[in-house]
Amino acid sequence: MSFLARRARAQWPLLAALLAVVTVGVTLLGVCALLVTRTGERAVEVAAARASAEDTAVTAYTVTVAGRDARSVMDDSGAVLTEALAPLPAALSARTSTLLRPLPTMPKGGDFPSQGYLSAITDLESRVEVLEGRLPGGGYEAALLPTTASLLGLTIGDRLPFGPENSPDRPAGFEVTVVGIVAALPGSGWDRDPLAGAGFDAAYNDGRFQRPLATYGPFLVGVDAVLASGSSLDRLDVTALPDLSAADRRDLDAIETRVRAADRRLGGVLGDRVEIERISTALPRTLAAADLQQRVTTATVASVAILGSVLTATALALAGRLTAGVRTVETSLLTALGFGRRQLAATAITESLLLAALAVALGVPASSALHAALTRLPALRAAGLAEEPGVTVIQVLTVAGGALALTAVLVSLALRPVAEVRDRRSRGEMLARSGTDVLLVAFAGVGLWQLWTQPAGAGAGQDAVRVLAPALLLLAGAALALRLAPPALAVADRLARRARGFVVPLAAFEAARRPQAVAAGLLVGLACAAATFGAGFDATWQRSQVDQAALGVGTDLAITLDTAAAAGQGAAVAAATGGTVSVVADRPVAVGQWLGTGGDAPRLIAADTAHAAELLRGRLDGGRTWAGVGATLAPEPLPAGIPVPAGTPITVTGTTTAALTTFVAPRLVFQDRIGARVSCIAGTVPLDGAAHPLPDCVAADGLELVAVVMPVRIDWATLFADPDAQATDGDGTISVALTVPGAGSAPGAAWRGHSAGVMPETIQDPAVELTGGVLRMSADVSMAGPPEASRTLVASVFGTVAAVPVMISQRFADELSVGPGQLLSIAIGASPVDVRIEGVLPAVPSAPGAGALLADVDWLSRALILHSGDVTPPVDALWVGGPAPGAAERAAALHLGPVLTRDGETARLTGGPLRAGLPATLRLLVPAAALLLLAGVILHVTCDLQVRALEVARLRGLGMTRREIRRVLLGQHAGVLIPLIVAGTLVGALATVLVAPSLVRSDTGAAPVPDALPYWPWVAEAGLFAALLTGCLLAVAVVVSVQARRADAAHLRVAS
DSSP: OOOHHHHHHTHHHHHHHHHHHHHHHHHHHHHHHIIIIIIIHHHHHHHHSSOOOHHHEEEEEEEEEEEGGGGHHHHHHHHHHHHHHHSSSSEEEEEEEEEEEEEESSOOOTBBEEEEEEHHHHHHGEEEEEEEOOOOOOOOOEEOOOHHHHHHHHHHEEEEEOOSSSTTTOOOOOEEEEEEEEOOTTTTTTGGTTTTTTTTEEEOOOOOEEEEEEEEEEEEEEHHHHHTOOEEEEEEEEEEEETTTTTTTHHHHHHHHHHHHHHHHHHHOOOOOOOEEEEEHHHHHHHHHHHHHHHHHHHHHHHHHHHHHHHHHHHHHHHHHHHHHHHHHHHHHHHHTTTTTTHHHHHHHHHHHHHHHHHHHHHHHHHHHHHHHHHHHHHHTTTTTTOOOOOOHHHHHHHHHHHHHHHHHHHHHHHOOOGOSSSSHHHHHHOOOOOOOHHHHHHHHHHHHHHTTTTTSSSSSTHHHHHHHHHHHHHHHHHHHHHHEEEEEEEEHHHHTTSSSSHHHHHHHHHOOOGGGGTTTTHHHHHHHHHHHHHHHHHHHHHHHHHHHHHHHHHHHEOOOOOOOOOOOHHHHHHHHHHHEEEEEEEEEEEEEOOOOTTBBBBEEEEEGHHHHHHOOOSSSOOOHHHHHHHHHOOOOOOOEEOOOOOOOEEEEEOOOOOOOEEEOEEEEEOTSSSOOEEEOOOEOOOSEEEEEOOOOOOOSSEEEEEEEEEEEEEEHHHHHHHHHHTTTOOEEEEEEEEOTTOOTTTTOOOOOEEESSSGOOOOOEEEEETTTTEEEEEEEEEOOOOTTEEEEEESSSOOOOOEEEEEEHHHHHHOOOOOOOOOOOTTTEEEEEEEEEEEESSSSTTSSOEEEEEEHHHHHHHHIIIIOSSSSSSSSEEESSOTTHHHHHHHHHSSSSSEEHHHHHHHHHSSSTHHHHHHHHHHHHHHHHHHHHHHHHHHHHHHHHHTTTHHHHHTTTTHHHHHHHHHHHHHHHHHHHHHHHHHHHHHHHHHHHHHHHHOTTSSSSSSOOOOOOOHHHHHHHHHHHHHHHHHHHHHHHHHHHHHHHSHHHHHHHOO
């Protein structure tokens, strides 16, 4: 130990450099270990805590519960959910609706009494807006929707009796008192109401009666009132919303397992007290998706750790060789004094273990501090991942294992025979090195091939390839670049001989003729390649997330409607956002008999393609633009319709020449200022020559009537019951006049008549004429054929639609083997639509990776109206292009549905808790590579000049000044470093192009859509290159200056 202490005092700069290299390496490993374990677990916990209620709520659905079992079923359902979510607290809520009961005092719907039902919602205040009165309290106090109250003529304080329930138990009737009128809030779960929050359905059938019944409801009461009434429950929903804010990873794993088994548990607990029971939740899927995203991030962190370890090992290998070279004389002297190989090995091992211990002592706190500082960066802090410095067992084990493995490199080099440490390599060494280079290139090629051919689907099976491939490729590239250094230096040597003077030829000679001059070449090239690759991969990943967000959202701001489209919504959204607004259809379709593959149905996306440039987002290929795509799909501008002010009373008057009683069921289509259409469906109107007012269809200003659909009906029940009526000819001519008071003929309006639906030949010679505010329609109608024949007369300002032009995604084209010019038939619900393929897109906006079609929503609406008589607007969302700042908050305040923005999705993909660690790790690689590069360069130059100290002294003795010597040494090392740094940068650029796109994965673990493209940030890379080059040259200049001052006559006298 005394020998080691004396040698440490004499060679402390060398040992300090070795310690610094090992410490940098193990610190990087420690930070990566903390990112994978501590931050990774924290990321999953934060992601779970931030998940929406829709993604975490667990709901037990039960159907048909007898009144006597209602309370026990509700309690047991809540207990099963609470048990599944233990030990986390969960808030329970319930929603239930009873079976239909007769309303004996209300008008009958035919020969049956009108029906009503009770509903109870525990959090009713968050789902309705009180318009009049108050919410129900105790007893049979009820709140009604405006439609129900208006149709039944009920006001605050009125009482309404319910008759006995039509069930085996026959629970007695009761009487409710109206205490409030409330409006259902959009997006608050009213789709679970039997009437979907409509308040009335003239023909509702719950399956318990043989015919539809006029049904009113819901009558909103308290849960206790429903249970006290003894009513059987048609449906009961019990929802548990867990509080995940304090959940740790172990709790989340346990909850995921128990929730998956809760459905079977619920069935066993409830038994035969219910007809149907099930548990529905997205919680396990949410947690599994978080785990998968974290594994993707972990793979990248591991890749950085491997690359850092390779860099550190390379630096230590260089340091070991240089140390052995410096200690050549010392080792020879020790051998001559009788030190055997065991003693030398024991000395080397002891020294290495001491270095490892010191590196661990420094690396553990350094990695903890660096990890804490890293988590306090703005991106990770915003993601909720900021942490205080701390030490974990895995971190300590990783640091210790890394230190031992790295110092083992020093031991192996120190134990080489002294004769092997020399300037010139033997032929065997050269062959071994060549074989190593070939193996590196082969392994890198295999890794690259596996990356390029990895499956596009989600999964972690290829993580090992993604972890090792970057390090292999960069190492192989740096090794090949180093092979080119000697020939390049030889050429520089020949060129330098022509120079006048002594400094340049000597510097070139030293660089070209001394193999030791490029001893640090592998480290320099690999470090520069790693640093530039890290910056390039980070830029490629960031750009890919931006592309994925743009294509995933499809536009700048998207509102998914929770309820049916209504008049004025588009204008309200336009006013709130200040952008270009379009209604959008986004729904699954059937293409002929093809319903998709793997349960992934083809999707139809229809938007206003006349404004495609302002609306649509996503990367296109072949230099195409969305404006060009939109021009291919957009229809001609629509002629003006009939302006209809809000509240205008519209009447229908009709006659027929048919002998049978004939009706029409008017369906009106209106269009607002942004081109959005809404429909108004009226009841049947007899063609008896009298004027029949239609319901209040026009609820907003700025609407135009653009189409009228008139299904023609006869009283089939009377026809089948009356033999005399069956003998008559039901054919005849109908004439219908639609009167809009105060409306004149719109300029340029050209109304046309059509026949729509099944068996369009039942309508012949349709004619339409607009005079003033009266739209007159006539046609010959044939009653021959089955009752399901449509017999639908359509009057519209549309022209004929033969086939809707569409663009299809590449996946759609591949799976169906179709292309431009081909005709297809798609089914939108029950309505068939013919489409013509105009082109193929890489992907359709908002449908990344799906087999999808892109169409114009105006074309689609026209086709549905003209071909099927379907007036229901194909509207599922509202898209906004170019919104003003703050538009998302103002759009959310409209309560139309969930709001998703392209910027918000980009922020989620790049800075969410499960994703923020990845770019932070990549940015950690750059300074780590720079530090190892500078440490290696300083160590190399220092050792080289120490070995050549006598040579430098002889040059001084020959009359060279210190300045000339510094210029020679600086020129020699700069001549080696500059081409190696350039070569390393080129290797990093090549790796960015070849490897980086294949390393990028989506948030589901699958290949990104659109495909990631390599991105080289020229400004950042130029700055990084300049910083590395400047830092290396400054380090060389400082070391050369210090060593040159020591080359004096004393060295020369010692040598002589």
